[in-house]
Amino acid sequence: MTPLIQLDAVTKTLKGQGRPRDILCGVDLTVRAGESVAVLGRSGSGKSTLLSLIGLFDRPDGGRYLLNGRDITRLPERRAAALRSAEFGFVFQRFFLLKQLTAAQNVAMALVNGQGWLPRRKRRVKVLAALDQVGIAHLAKQKPPKLSGGEQQRVAIARALVREPRVLLADEPTGALDTETGNLVIGALYAATERGCGLILVTHDRDHAGRMGRVLQLTDGVLTPATARAGV
């Protein structure tokens, strides 16, 4: 079976102030449908950079990126946007909800993005189903400022799930939550892998990482299977 995601020797150099820094120096990664992968690493090791390459926010400088066996290393932005819409779901440490919109409207945002069109009624059905998956369908009409952190993050997960993506990318989704709420959120993400979705979870939490099928460690720009002591 062709892997969902396959990275071969991917490199990325970032030019901030000062001289360019090699953040990723040959990352190899294979993720299959239904598989869950945790990525650990020191702060500043490049985990978020890696996710932004996989999620097509940015392009690698070297190496190869195959999605479903298709080479998408150098993809024009227009096609990348279409893939982000159709194939990926994103969850971030900050929830990135628009506070003037209701929970349902925030979820619907992933459907109202200029990529295809669903009539209002079908949109509603999908949005409610996604909210239901993360257990907060009853909060559909609330606006984010009135929701707890855990509820807000679950709205964000519902937004990531509403288009039934093939890959979920989560960048420290529990970073702003207490342990118990964090567990709930990880559970909601993991549930998606049971429906065949691939999951890449960046986290500092060993317990959360341990619930994934595989745990990887990003050190010096290279991904390796995690040892017991490495990590936080």
Place this chain on the structure above:
Amino acid sequence: MIRLSGRLRSSLIIGVQGIRARKLRTLLSMVSLFLGVQAVVVVQTGASLAERSLLSESELHQGKDGTLLMYLPSRADTIPVALDTLRGRSDAVAVTSTRAVIGEPGVSPVNPGGNPFDGTDRYGGGYGVICDNSGCRSINGPADSQAPPGAAIELQLIGLTGDVRQFRPYRLESGRWLDFSSAPSLSPQIVINKQAAKGFARHRVPAEMRIDGATADPTPRIIGVVDDGGYQPAAYVRTEELLNWLPQAALGSGDGGGLQLLLSPSATAVEQTLRARLLAGGARAEEIHAEPVNARERAARELAIMRWVFLGMASLVLLIGVAGILNVGLATVGERIEEFALRRAVGTPRSLLAGIVLAETLLTGLFTAAAAIGFGAAGLKVLSAVLGDRETFLANVEFPWQAGVAGVIAGLVAGILGGFVPAVRAARIPIATVMRA
């Protein structure tokens, strides 16, 4: 209903969400733009009104645009040939001008030389210069003429072979206009202009008319008053009736002399026939002048410089408004960086985001234009109601559509200018940097 594409529908939803979230800002942008658009609307309105007033004046004095004006030399045989050629035609009219005095016989008129009555009152006797075929001479009131002054007024008697109002839309003030379809009457029916009416109202004059070169003094019947836009007293009469008292050769002895013809643009055959007959009769080609009335172009040319100067100033004001929109637009994009990055992350194409930002400012520009046009139209109505009696060019004016178009264009241009930079910024927001945790 028209099926809108998914992109358009999405952008509508996103755009409306954006405007609803920032009503106050949208309002502030509109306020900053309002004066500029208003200035453009006002300048355009003024230019249109001025042009129309120039045009209507020229329509009265020369003729509607496209009318062919012909001037024929005043030779003894010209007038008979012209009258003969025009007989029975409705698309061409010959105009002759003859000096006439109405009133007591044997006195000199109160307005020698056919001067306007306002002028004679103001200067106390109508001193001035009169020019005709025989050259210019000064008229120094009663002292200069042999006859004693009396109750009589002098006017231009204008003979018409057909209905001149198809070319020059004289406004009927009262009574009726000459009827060219009936048989000519023995006592001439005349329609006087407003200036002449003033004279008749001020001076009680008997209804006897002395015409230069006439074989008898007829008694005219005044059947109507028209506003012909002229400043001198004049009376209009059917040429056929005039010829009951006047030999053909005596026609055209008044101001300007000669014979003027007004031809509709389609009457080219008349022009050619007439020209051929006159040339055969010995007239020289350069004596026959023909030119179409081209007032619209001339008025536009006369107003062009003024209009551009004022439009330039209005554009400056508009530019300040654009700066306002730009300012608000940039601030808004700065505030919405996360929203735009997020929308891009969930797959919204950057062109769509740029389009939405542009569409929001365009809508702002259009709303402003609508407000400015409404304000301008209402203001014009009020102005016309208040000042219309005093300033004739303001009397029952309609808001000119050109001003509406100019306002909409100004609003759109301001929207594009003010929205372009924010739109490009919105499209360039890098997702990776914003969403990094």
